[in-house]
Amino acid sequence: MSAPQPHEPHFTFRLPRTALRNAAIAFGVGLLLFLIVWWAGRDDGFYTAQPTLPGKAAPLEALPEPLSTGDGASGMEEPAPRAASDERPQLVEEKPMPTPVPEAAAPTPPEPTAPAAPGVTLAPGDVPVPIPGQTPAPEYPPAAMRSGDQGTVLVRVEVGADGVPTSVEVAQRSGSRDLDRAAVNAVRQWRFQPAQRDGQAVAGAVTVPIDFKMR
Incomplete structure (x- = not known):
């Protein structure tokens, strides 16, 4: 068996609490004094810009003049300056426009006239007149007859110089x-004595009534 080894001694150094507190107070006081001294001795004008005297501008260095090589910057020749006479506006004389000549108003064409056809009698005035025996009566429509429709249709007729209707339309409905359709179809078959003016047949218009009555 081995002989027991002696224990090595351990030493622990401990400062008293009063010493630590005094050291902390001394450090704080020193830091406060440092800040007071630094604040009192700082330079307030360190960042202040120096004012310039009024009326005097700082001298500027002149830029060097560009080199004159005789050619343009791109190596192309510069165009020659134009003469002063070329820049002045020149007055170009032009021939005056011809004065427009007003066109004469076209004359109003007279109403077409035609000599009376052989065997056609002219109306006594400027209103066409139906020729007796050449005015067939309209047929009574079966549908209107079944429903008992009755009435009078006013038909406006435009008659040519030859006495034949050129336009037929209803002026007043029944x-x-x-009934309106039957009246128009019947008057289209009529013949008229054409209107006259100075002994010549002219076109005219007349309105004729067509009565539909059931017996």
Whole structure:
């Protein structure tokens, strides 16, 4: 068995609490004094810009003049200066425009006239007159007859110089489309004595009534 080894001694150094507190107070006081001295001795004008005297501008260095090589910057020749006479505006004389000549108003064409056809009698005035025996009566529409429709249709007729109707239309309706249609179809077959003016047949218009009555 080995002989027991002696224990090595351990030493622990401990400062008293009063010493630590005094050291902390001394450090704080020193730091406060340093700040007071630094604040009192700082330079307030360190960042202040120096004012310039009024009326005097700082001298500027002149830039060097560009080199004159005789050629343009791109190596192309510069165009020659134009003469002063070329820049002045020149007055170019032009021939005056011809004065427009007003066109004469076209004359109003007279109403077409035609000599009376052989065997055609002219109306006594400027209103066409139906020729007796050449005015067939309209047929009574069966549908209007079944429904008992009655009435009078006013038909406006435009008659040419030859006495034949050129346009037929309803001027006043009867209330039944069947009766209106039958009246127009009948008057288209009529013949008239054409209107006259100075002994010549002219076109005219007349309105004729067509009555539809059930017996």
